Amino acid sequence: MALQEPESEQSNPQLSAAMRRTRTAILDAALAVLPVNPKASLSDIAEKADVGRSTLHRHFNDRTDLVRALALYVRDLSNVAIDRAEPEVGTPLAAIRRLVDGQFDLGPILVFLHEDPLVRTDPELHEQFGVGEDKLIMAITRAADPADPTPTAWRLRVFWELVRLGSDFTANGAARHEAIDAIMYTLTHGMAAGESR
Amino acid sequence: MALQEPESEQSNPQLSAAMRRTRTAILDAALAVLPVNPKASLSDIAEKADVGRSTLHRHFNDRTDLVRALALYVRDLSNVAIDRAEPEVGTPLAAIRRLVDGQFDLGPILVFLHEDPLVRTDPELHEQFGVGEDKLIMAITRAADPADPTPTAWRLRVFWELVRLGSDFTANGAARHEAIDAIMYTLTHGMAAGESR
DNA sequence: CCTTAATGGGACGGTTATGTCCTATTTTAA
DNA sequence: TTAAAATAGGACATAACCGTCCCATTAAGG
Numbered sequence: 001m002a003l004q005e006p007e008s009e010q011s012n013p014q015l016s017a018a019m020r021r022t023r024t025a026i027l028d029a030a031l032a033v034l035p036v037n038p039k040a041s042l043s044d045i046a047e048k049a050d051v052g053r054s055t056l057h058r059h060f061n062d063r064t065d066l067v068r069a070l071a072l073y074v075r076d077l078s079n080v081a082i083d084r085a086e087p088e089v090g091t092p093l094a095a096i097r098r099l100v101d102g103q104f105d106l107g108p109i110l111v112f113l114h115e116d117p118l119v120r121t122d123p124e125l126h127e128q129f130g131v132g133e134d135k136l137i138m139a140i141t142r143a144a145d146p147a148d149p150t151p152t153a154w155r156l157r158v159f160w161e162l163v164r165l166g167s168d169f170t171a172n173g174a175a176r177h178e179a180i181d182a183i184m185y186t187l188t189h190g191m192a193a194g195e196s197r
Numbered sequence: 198m199a200l201q202e203p204e205s206e207q208s209n210p211q212l213s214a215a216m217r218r219t220r221t222a223i224l225d226a227a228l229a230v231l232p233v234n235p236k237a238s239l240s241d242i243a244e245k246a247d248v249g250r251s252t253l254h255r256h257f258n259d260r261t262d263l264v265r266a267l268a269l270y271v272r273d274l275s276n277v278a279i280d281r282a283e284p285e286v287g288t289p290l291a292a293i294r295r296l297v298d299g300q301f302d303l304g305p306i307l308v309f310l311h312e313d314p315l316v317r318t319d320p321e322l323h324e325q326f327g328v329g330e331d332k333l334i335m336a337i338t339r340a341a342d343p344a345d346p347t348p349t350a351w352r353l354r355v356f357w358e359l360v361r362l363g364s365d366f367t368a369n370g371a372a373r374h375e376a377i378d379a380i381m382y383t384l385t386h387g388m389a390a391g392e393s394r
Numbered sequence: 395c396c397t398t399a400a401t402g403g404g405a406c407g408g409t410t411a412t413g414t415c416c417t418a419t420t421t422t423a424a
Numbered sequence: 425t426t427a428a429a430a431t432a433g434g435a436c437a438t439a440a441c442c443g444t445c446c447c448a449t450t451a452a453g454g
Binding site: 215240 | 441452
Binding site for chain 3: 204215216219248249250251252255
């Protein structure tokens with residue numbers, strides 16, 4: 001998962017370099033394992049991170065601690081990718097495509113987090129998650145057909161689900177660019193010809 | 198969940214009326230509980246069904262047994278709803294709308310099943326699940342824009358995800374018809390204005 | 395009414411994941 | 425090189441869930 005590190009993890013003054021590395025390794029392992037197997041044990045995650053289970057417990061008191069940290073970690077990754085996509089530059093569609101491309105790899109883990117009971121219930125966490133979406137909403141609104149009657153929240157969810165669906169499609173053999181093309185086509189045309197066209 | 202019972206459950210010659218009732222109650226409980234909490238215990242499901250845990254175990258040997266039966270149960274419910282929608286009648290869009298309406302309540306459980314490791318791995322079950330989708334694929338193909346370059350499998354997945362998203366939206370306060378309207382608009386127009394329009 | 399079918403509830407052992415603690419070893423940094 | 429910081433690994437108690445079995449009670453059907 002070659003993604004830009006968010007600085008909130010890169011420069012954490014609290015932790016030594018070594019501890020930051022293992023902490024990130026654990027978070028990356030959780031990032032990779034949990035979407036595939038949502039009920040993976042902490043042993044599974046520790047093993048994937050090449051780390052002893054006791055070490056994992058030293059960094060994260062319990063499972064909810066880990067999920068909580070993972071949520072913030074992923075949120076940062078997502079926000080960094082949104083910024084790098086420069087959503088306010090160029091044509092709306094080009095911006096959307098860059099956003100899709102940037103969020104593509106995050107699709108599965110974002111869905112896992114969105115469905116996790118902890119993230120769903122914890123109000124603070126849930127709120128914090130929407131923070132970085134402002135620019136995304138801007139871009140979606142900029143690209144929207146003025147005649148579109150659906151609420152912004154709906155279109156936002158559609159965006160995320162299509163991104164995740166695209167990620168999932170590559171797992172079934174499709175190439176990344178094919179998946180992104182399919183996302184873009186569906187985003188711009190839907191999948192059924194309306195009478196008005 | 199006021200859905201048409203599939204006859205495969207209604208008239209099972211093997212079971213007495215009483216046992217069929219409790220069996221269906223358990224399946225309905227699982228249908229309601231599992232999408233919300235995918236790792237609900239068998240106790241949770243039995244409790245929701247107003248049934249002792251031992252009774253649940255009498256009907257379904259173990260958890261995989263239950264999920265397996267649930268998959269077939271839901272598949273039947275879905276197929277009944279597809280038939281009732283008469284997907285080959287009328288304009289393509291009207292047919293799609295009827296299909297969406299018929300599958301609306303099944304969205305969450307279908308996603309749960311689609312993601313369940315048992316359903317994913319068991320080849321027989323996985324195959325059986327695609328059986329009833331033929332008419333759905335027909336209707337989607339009938340409604341498709343001839344210029345749409347995306348594969349049918351992709352559009353099928355988009356259909357299911359939008360249905361599930363709509364169900365999810367009602368859980369957040371939206372009215373059912375609003376959700377269906379949003380689904381239909383997105384299915385026919387997407388959510389971003391393309392250059393070609 | 396009486397027999398049989400079905401259920402409810404509880405007890406039990408086995409398994410798995412969890413969280414805590416301790417110790418020996420390795421790595422890091424001064 | 426040496427002291428401190430991290431880690432691996434294992435032991436341990438706890439809790440949850442599962443699958444099985446048994447028995448008393450209730451409901452159903454002849």
